[in-house]
Amino acid sequence: MKPFAVAPLRTRRSYCCTGVSVTRTVMLWAAAAALAAVGAPAHAETPDALSRAKERGVLTACLDQYNYPFSSSNSEPPGFDVEIVRAVAQRAGLRALYFWADTGTRGGLGRALRTSILKGKCDFFMGIGEGPDTDEEMKDKDLTLTRPYLGLGYVLLVQGKVDTALSLQELKDKAVKIGTPMSTPVDAYLFDNGYERALYLRSREIMKALAQGEIDAAMVWSPALAIARADHLDGHFHLIPGYTPEPGLRWNLAAAVPGKEPGLKQFLDDSLAALLRDGEIQKIVERYGFPFYPPFR
Template sequence: MTPRTRLCGTLLALLTHGQPAGSAPPPAEPGGGPLTVCLAEATPPFSASSLPDGGIDAELARAVAGQLGREVRLTWVSIPNRGGLGKALAQNLAGGACALFAGIPESGGPNEDLAEKRLAASTPYLETGYVLVGARTPVRSLDDARRLGRIGVVTATPADLYLFQQNLHRLPYGDNGALLAALADGSVDAAALWQPALAEARRRGQAQAVDGLALPEAGRTRFVFALRRGDPALLADVNAAVDSLRSDGRLAAILRAHGLAP
């Protein structure tokens, strides 16, 4: 089970509602028209219509459109309980509701489901993972963690497996909400948290701003834009825009503003 499932509830499920066989793909967007971008309705800090700026993906969509000299049109998508993000992807991209769908996770390599359904992925614009945070003092090494003793972790996650391999004393929790509460009330000395969940908790004032130890060995997840494979010109434009935003520091500024400094 990926971190996105545990903490944001939007794991990229199997794309079971693809385009009917023999049907023509939606026409590519005109180069000078509005850039239409779909965003998941409630997956902060990535995207949420309740956030003043819409979240990381909304800010990035605006920046990409600006880089391309185009207006942006955002479409908020409620992720269905059945079919999840995969169904939302197929319905909105294949159906032509949007040209891009932001916030698509890739763990351990390219997303095979996108390839199977003739969807392409942009260059990654964000890579994140787990961080080990102390309840009262910073954790700067695994030796610090061993001295603390009680380390909370969401069970059956890559972080849980990593802590087990390091012979650290783990206390299992069912989700991030429970783990953050345990960190706040001192039930655990430290917690291995999915970094976006920690960033969102800090924004809400539900977590202390204590530095943490990144755990890259526990696994990293990249996030990309998904789009129809039959639109290579748009893919090239989006990749060039993301590269430009990265090189001039604007991408880093967006991530930093949401607590996810590169």
């Protein structure tokens, strides 16, 4: 429908020449404008995030730029979360874009969420670990988690004298010292269950100790293997075949989505489920040199 043509407001000169009062002219103009507003179609509501993404042809994810092998803004390969975002976008015929956040600064994840997804810089935030603290963070910020798309945990590496070991219990029976990052969940677990430990500040130091033969066993965060493989190409350490992280030492990864965007959440849930079912996420993760675990139940 064409909008009503509204005559221009008459000036005092028009009043002098025509004898029509200015007040009456203004009233007529206002009435015409009101009728135009009623007759014209109402403006469409702001579309939801998924509709906007499809309209633009772009799906935007927030990721930590300094968190390799999860995600990195200046490395190739760029991190498994970046590749998973690309795969999600490609399935829908969209292009993937990234907004780089930093969870390692003061304020941690909470600040990263406030300065990125809560400011509308992206559609969703990748690489969020499930757990009670996360649940509280999501509730506080009116965010919700997608279905989990990957399981991570502390894994057991062996070499040398215990190269053929098949379980953590076997190392305990042989009183083997296990390289452990201090003040971490795995440190507490081994201490509480009576295992011998060799404590180190960081996983990288543990991997170096393994490579130099200082220790023959270690428990490390599984993604740390991506860096260790590159740092120690001639290392003889390996993961115990079929090893699954112990309960309490394993977590799932999901993505955070605004609570007001159920359509986007459903889209991501369906996309991630399909990528898991087709084995695509497993292929991506294993290219980084650490074990793939489907989400833990």
